[in-house]
Amino acid sequence: MRVQLFATCLVDTFYPQTGEAMVKLLRHFGVDARTPRGQTCCGKPADSGGYVRESREAARHFLSVFGANGDPIVTPSGSCASMVKNHYPHLFKNDPGLRQKAEDVGSRIFELTQFLVHVCKAHETGFKGKGRITYHASCQLIRELLVREEPVMLLRSMQGVEFVPMPDAERCCGFGGIFMGKQPEISMAMADEKLDSILRTGADTVTGCDHGCLMNIADAVKRRGADVRVTHIAAVLAEGLP
């Protein structure tokens, strides 16, 4: 099976190791993950800021890159997957051609854990690992893509790992894209409260499916000097491949 990998701008720019972990994971399940050249950003930052023109530019580009063939698209971000699936059709509501294309591409995009569970049955694999892990449920992943169970199923399936549910796991961490820059005081206070929830679990690792949130949480960890590893679920799983 062949898929197109959409790395996202955060992974491409800041966290290339997450992209590599993803390739490794998919390869393990016999999936040929190609990374289409010329891919950039889905346009989410502009979209949530209300900048329709710029998000349309990004979306048009995304559709030309990923609409070139009919392969499924896999991305390590609930927020970017939802942008493509749920917001693109709205962006092109007055352009039937692009709207059709957006709906087609949107129907083929998977967030990583969604793909791993539903297509690869990865939760039946027997990942290995160690320590206590907790999980932050990112907002667009759960409320727009409706992916609630999949990451937890994968983490619970890991042998040697103690999965500890986080209190208020579904409460926003305060990232919110441009929110982080426009309301830094609230953003940091929210991230600090998220960190309190993380520390209450006694976990040594916190993971999630969106680097935006993880970046914000990592900053809270750094500011407090807390002893918690913050890492994307792709890395946690790739390290635990049997």
Next chain:
Amino acid sequence: MTPTVAPIDFRSNAAAAVQDSLLRAALRNATDTFAAKRAQAAACVPLEELREAASGIRSEVLGNLSSYLDRFIERASRAGAQVHRAADSAAARETIFSILKQHRVDKVVKAKSMVSEEIHLNDYLIANGIRVVETDLGEYIIQLASEQPSHIIVPAIHKDRRQVGRLFAEKLSCEYSEDPAQLTKVAQQTLRREFLSAAAGISGANFAVAESGSVVLFTNEGNGRMCTTLPRLHIVVLSIEKIIPSLADLPTFIRLLPRSATGQAITSYLSVITGPRKLGDRTGAEELHIVFVDNGRSSIVAGEYRDMLKCIRCGACLNACPVYRTVGGHVYGATYPGPMGIILSVLLEGMAKAHPLLDATTLCGACGEVCPVKVPLPDLLRRLRERRVEEGFTPAIERAGIAAFGRAASLGGLFTLGRSMARVLWPLMEKLIDPQTLGRLPKPAERSFQRRVR
């Protein structure tokens, strides 16, 4: 020349609130308690079915609001009520004041009403020599402290028992106590005298029923019943969108409103008032006036934000909002706080004044999940952000940054975003983003993912 309006300084307000540890603790306690109670109460009913039904009823009314209003006015008048329509806050205040003046009223007892806050009624009446006594305990506390409500259901949510104790000791010359039961008793005794001697009561209404011309009030303390049955004169002030078609629709809202607001299956009291006291009656005011406030709602209902007017003011979106939880209601600098408040404030008070509130959301979507009438809150917030950009209310520096981002994002053929981030966007971001936020971001990787997989 149009007068310039100062925008609400949400960020500074919020920055101060974040540092207030007493406030933060009170908010955590309140929002946690409410969320847990709401979830528990919601589990006892077919919630999705009810939300769908309620949303349908509200949409039906808003789609035909003027005919429902006409019917309400006809039926309420037939039942003996005097109905007034006020185009804006000033007209509403003047209407109410003139009724009171006509009756030579010098004191009114008032039950909680958010629309009376919206039209700044109390200040106006007080300035015109009328004593106004708020009788809901939370509102009474706020009035004694000369503050504004910080929550639409629990106005004094930002105060702890010690602050209330000190306030009562100072203003009511009673002994200091921090026992809520004792404080409640003090307020009850003080207010009982006011109820029995007041010539007029002012209340809001949760719903107005078109078919019967009735107004419906949900209360817990009993003050609402006192204000609407003891004084000779009763004035109801409400906004025009509060209509439901008939009493047969009320059960749906009884099942949703208290559950969403406080986690109760029903409030202690629910009153359906139809006209003033009639021949042979021993209940009801001798004269009932109903004042409908428009304040721009007629045009909202005709436009693309109509769904906002489905709102039944339960406060569930405030309790679910992580930003509200962190900063409380005062920082919004408007009558209505929280997610519904951001939207209503922009619509009612204008983009020029309220646009900073559009940054008071992470668009996390938690509000949309709890809304009992399915107002698409996250979607409305996003659309208003789009309108803010169209109307030019975002900072120039942000517009320049996003424009550069748009160019970079659509230039993938020439260089990947990873490289354009490092070469083009990052230096720009370093100039645009404040140092504090920049310090919270990691540095770009030496080699982007796309260069690594090449």
Next chain:
Amino acid sequence: MTRDETIDRFLENVAAVAAETARVRGRAGVDRMIADLIGGDSVVYCPRLTELERSIALPEDRVTDDYTSASVCVEEVFAGIAETGSLVSTSAGGRAVQGGLVPQHHIALIATDRIVETLDHFFSQWGDGPPTNITLETGPSRTADIELTLTIGVHGPGRLSVIAVEE
């Protein structure tokens, strides 16, 4: 739901909102129960509008027509709603609905055949002609305005006793 199930559900839900409940067969037991409930020094308001209200034996020297000076209100209510455990009073027949609000203790008698299953059963009967005032009373008066700490008894009664009377 059978009649008995409806009555049971009603009383369960009344009890769940911090009110006292009792169920009596015939009127014989009502007087004693009320005598026990009102105690020795209460001033009692009873509107005497229904047959049941007129049949209750009350300490005549402590009965008043003025509910604002009473400490107890004894009255028969118009209906009960099992779904929510609500009592309903209406202004019909010259009743002062606020008579059950002002005194500190409300003793409500309800004929079991006046108990309906759901809110829909109750609210579908009025059409465009409800009486001046319909009030649903569910449990005693309460507030949680200070730190969300539940306090019973604010402006309305702090004590609510419900006696379901089966003829």
